[in-house]
Amino acid sequence: MLSTLIGFILSLAAAVIPTSVYALAFYLADRYEREPVWIGIVAFLWGAIPAVVTSLFGELIIGIPFVGDPGSLTAAIVESALVAPIVEEIAKGSALLAIYLFMRNEFDGVLDGITYGALIGFGFAMTENFLYFIGAFSEGGFVDLTVLIVLRAVIFGLNHAFYTGLFGIGLGMARHAASAGAARRWAWLGFAAAMVTHSLHNLGASLSSVSGLGIILSLALAVAGFALIIVVLLLTWRQERTWLQDELRDEVGVLLSSAEYHSLVGGWRRSPLLDARNDRERAKRLNMAVEIAFRKHRLSRFGPDREPKLAQQIDELRGKILGSTA
Numbered sequence: 244m245l246s247t248l249i250g251f252i253l254s255l256a257a258a259v260i261p262t263s264v265y266a267l268a269f270y271l272a273d274r275y276e277r278e279p280v281w282i283g284i285v286a287f288l289w290g291a292i293p294a295v296v297t298s299l300f301g302e303l304i305i306g307i308p309f310v311g312d313p314g315s316l317t318a319a320i321v322e323s324a325l326v327a328p329i330v331e332e333i334a335k336g337s338a339l340l341a342i343y344l345f346m347r348n349e350f351d352g353v354l355d356g357i358t359y360g361a362l363i364g365f366g367f368a369m370t371e372n373f374l375y376f377i378g379a380f381s382e383g384g385f386v387d388l389t390v391l392i393v394l395r396a397v398i399f400g401l402n403h404a405f406y407t408g409l410f411g412i413g414l415g416m417a418r419h420a421a422s423a424g425a426a427r428r429w430a431w432l433g434f435a436a437a438m439v440t441h442s443l444h445n446l447g448a449s450l451s452s453v454s455g456l457g458i459i460l461s462l463a464l465a466v467a468g469f470a471l472i473i474v475v476l477l478l479t480w481r482q483e484r485t486w487l488q489d490e491l492r493d494e495v496g497v498l499l500s501s502a503e504y505h506s507l508v509g510g511w512r513r514s515p516l517l518d519a520r521n522d523r524e525r526a527k528r529l530n531m532a533v534e535i536a537f538r539k540h541r542l543s544r545f546g547p548d549r550e551p552k553l554a555q556q557i558d559e560l561r562g563k564i565l566g567s568t569a
Contacts, residue, residue, distance in 0.1 A: 246384075246385075250377075250380040250384075250385065251380075253380075253385075253388065253392075254376035254377050254388065255373060257376055257396050258369050258372040258376060259369060259373075261400055262365045262369040262396075263365075263369075265361075265365050265400060266287055266361070266365040266404075269357070269358055269361040269362065269365070269404065270283055270358060270362065272354070272358065273354055273355070273358055274483070275484075275487065275507070275533045276351065276530060276533045276534060276537065277530070278355060279349060282342065282346065282349060283358075283359075285338075286338060286339075286342065286359050286362040287362045287363070288366060289335075289338040289363055289366065290335055290362070290363035290366025290367035290368075290369075290370075290403075290407075291366035291367065291369055291370045293338075294331070294337075294338065294363065294367050295371060297330075298327075298330050298331045298334045298367075301333075301334065302322065302327055302330050302331075305326050305329075305330060320446060320449045320450070323446070323449050324442045324443075324449060325442065327445060328406075328438045328439075328441035328442040328445060329438060331441065332406060332410070332434065332437045332438050332441060334367075335364060335367055335403070335407045336410045336434060336437065339356070339359055339360050339363055340414070343356075343417075347418075348556070350418060351418065351537045352418050352419060352479070352537075353412050353416060353475060354476070354479040355411075356408070356410075356411030356412055356414045356415030356418075356433075357408045357411045357412060357415070357472065357479075358411070359411055360407035360408040360410055360411030361407065361408045361411070362404075363407050364402075364403035364404035364406060364408065365403065365404050367403050367407075368395075368400070368403040371403075375391060376388055376391060376392065398462070398465065399465050401468065401472075402441075402444060402465060405468035405469070405471075405472060406437045406438075406441045408472060409437040409440065410430075410433040410434045410436070410437040411433070412433050412475060413430050413431070413432050413433015413434060414429070414433060416429040416433070417430045419541075419544065440464060440468065443460065443464055444460075444461050444464050446460070447460030447461035447462075447464070448461050483537075486537060486540045487507050487536045488508045490536035490537075490540055490543075491504055491507065491508070492504075494532065494535070498528075498532055498535070498561065498564045498565070499529075499532055503525075503529060503532075506529075507529065507532070507533065524567055527567070528564050528567055531560045531563055532564065534560055535557055535561065535564075538553050538556055538557050538560075541553060
């Protein structure tokens with residue numbers, strides 16, 4: 244009885260703590276404009292509960308016709324490498340697509356797509372890991388539980404965030420696409436990339452029982468995924484800094500002081516929003532200035548016909564900043 248309770252507590256802690264730390268790190272990765280906390284929480288919870296429940300039912304219903312010999316390697320490959328990636332990425336991606344479609348003012352580009360996608364993925368991973376950990380402890384005790392914790396929470400701890408983050412990258416590119424057709428292509432490309440990488444990882448995991456090449460494939464994907472996310476983050480930070488430099492240059496002396504402008508567009512250092520955390524009014528003003536820059540960039544790129552509300556939103560933000568400084 245005591246060992247069962249300890250196993251349950253370890254499983255819960257190993258599922259919750261690492262994914263929560265990862266999720267917080269991705270949320271804080273937005274250097275210039277942090278997303279509303281409530282949307283981040285909703286995204287995480289969607290991944291943790293509705294997406295997991297939907298996936299369980301979907302995999303059960305869809306997988307039955309394809310699995311002729313339950314327990315065989317063929318059945319495992321079909322379930323994990325074909326059915327699971329499709330069902331799970333649809334379940335996770337639906338929330339990300341909803342944010343993109345209905346909260347467009349909070350979805351500015353690639354970085355937002357990665358952030359929201361990762362939060363959904365981490366929520367999903369947390370619940371899925373807990374279920375796997377409980378199963379491993381029930382079958383093999385603390386030894387199997389320890390091995391699985393190392394694999395799922397550490398080595399492959401970023402996987403679900405990576406998959407859904409790829410869809411987020413596609414939606415982020417779609418946000419700035421020149422045409423509706425290009426936007427749809429970017430969105431489908433991101434979603435396809437999420438399913439394919441998910442499928443390849445699961446294929447490697449299934450084949451690892453008969454060949455060492457399987458685990459090598461899964462490890463290679465995990466390393467490549469982490470590297471890709473880092474590269475995209477760095478490129479996105481650089482791009483957003485360029486937008487700020489261009490769009491806020493003529494706001495110095497009007498909405499921003501010279502020191503505030505340089506704190507936003509200066510070289511790599513701590514986030515200017517983090518530096519202003521002890522001055523809530525200043526932090527709020529800097530955040531609104533960043534929003535103005537992003538909206539000005541979209542207005543100059545697409546014109547008022549595509550996003551007719553941008554000019555009004557920019558004026559409203561200007562008024563709030565001027566009101567706070569007065």
